[in-house]
Amino acid sequence: MEDTVRVAVDAMGGDNAPREVVKGVVDAAAMNKGLSVFLIGRETEVWEELKKYQYPHGQISVVDAPEVIETAEPPVMAIRKKKKSSIVMGMNMIKQGEADAFVSAGSSGAILAGGQLIVGRIKGVERPPLAPLIPTEKGVSLLVDCGANVDARPSHLIQFARMGSIYMEHVLGVKKPRVAIVNIGAEEEKGNALVKETFPLLKNCPDIHFVGSIEAREIPHGAADVIVCEAFVGNVILKLYEGVGATMIGMVKQGMMGSLRSKIGALLVKPALKHTLSAFDASQYGGAPLLGLNGLVVKTHGNAKAQEITNSMIQCVTFKEQQINERIKKMIGTSSQEEE
């Protein structure tokens, strides 16, 4: 029983809910017997989907949440008003110790706000960052922060670097993860006020492996494992990554349909190309964790398919097994003592 990881899942969140969410949950439960899942959403709709599958009944239970927070709603107000929504109920389950993690493809704003207001920060964590994995030539890098709180302070960025390092080392298994700060040149004297102030602090941070500045051009080459920046820049990087990738794939596909010759060629290269491009598909790595909360909250893409939900849940298992939050607490504790 002590090995069970209890994951609450937002059955109503995202463009493909509840269909893909339920499918992802069923797949995850089948893959991992130690998973205990709470599917939170409008009961009849969730059952309607769930009954399509053969699944281990002991592993999945449905929790009724009659309200739904829409993407367009002002997040904080939605969190306060819709107590019976899947997002608020899922986060309350973490708060009350009934779940270890919560996975949602719903409103980013509401998930970020709820993480802070309901689940709450680990004592000493100044700001819980949203830290998605982004694909690179060499694998993946953690981009931290892509959250909603902009205009960060240097102390926030230091914590991002430290929490990100713990995550990459113990969830992804990257030994001595390389930490870099996003900058507009490689030299230490370059950058805006925030970067210039943070750079020497990262350099002197004993528990991370800081490798210096990273220019945005180097990010897709996998030049660092943990990429630190404030949330405005992080958001721009994350969204541009997806935008340029999608546009180029679209243009390549369209371009190959232009002539009979290239159409035949397209049929021949298709399997190889699919394999290559899937390496650049963010969904296969699961959602983005909100780090530094009293529990784990994972935000998937709004258009998440079953696979991303499944992978996010498996991520929750590793997160708990590897005792990430205990490690963060210990790390924060160490630095608090240092500061005294």
Next chain:
Amino acid sequence: MEDTVRVAVDAMGGDNAPREVVKGVVDAAAMNKGLSVFLIGRETEVWEELKKYQYPHGQISVVDAPEVIETAEPPVMAIRKKKKSSIVMGMNMIKQGEADAFVSAGSSGAILAGGQLIVGRIKGVERPPLAPLIPTEKGVSLLVDCGANVDARPSHLIQFARMGSIYMEHVLGVKKPRVAIVNIGAEEEKGNALVKETFPLLKNCPDIHFVGSIEAREIPHGAADVIVCEAFVGNVILKLYEGVGATMIGMVKQGMMGSLRSKIGALLVKPALKHTLSAFDASQYGGAPLLGLNGLVVKTHGNAKAQEITNSMIQCVTFKEQQINERIKKMIGTSSQEEE
């Protein structure tokens, strides 16, 4: 004589100088009889290249510049010390009214610093932005600012929007260019302090066509013609654009070499793919202008080939013919009066 556009070109700047620069200059002169070119660089090296071509001798003259500013040199110091470098001499020619424009593939830092310190700003222009054209699905957008001066003020961004609109309308021929500000969401209340402060000012700016916020994801789709942001964010966008593009092209090429089947397919799709991907190749649009200076300074990529040099020079001709600086002066004059 009054139709002649005099362009000084840095023969020593960039990875492929002087070879590609000289080739680009010869091509541009052949294409446009109204061009009068000063090739600035180490005389013997420049002549060595130039003598390979048949070219109109009256259109191209060589100016000896024995010094070269290296990319790694601290820009301001290099500008002050190396008076006989191609960058300083080219900019001095604009200052002294001997040239209308200067094109260089050399040190970005030195070009940006020299633009301000030697060529100087148009009276009333607070900050001269570096404004590259970036490729999109629909054509190109102007990304302004990608310069070296970070931590901008709202008044800078307003001027970027207005100068960028003039450039897109009169150099690129885009009627009523759509202006957007880079943001992390579409809503007016989103963003960091700078964006929140600038948004209502752009909304009330009478001489631009402001369409609101643009998320980075929408940039490759061509959702705006003039994309306004401060230089740190602009640099990140520009470099990530190039990085993700190059990485994906590399992965597609490598992926297609994996099997005999896909190798054959690759041969068939190659022409179509080349055509498609060239639309995403920034070099074909010429270099990035520094807007708001007393003259025109164009910075090309460091690895510019002849075509980019040629296109940058043609850009200089349009810039002068369309009286961009006169329009900027008039625009700045208008707003100064308004402020009184």
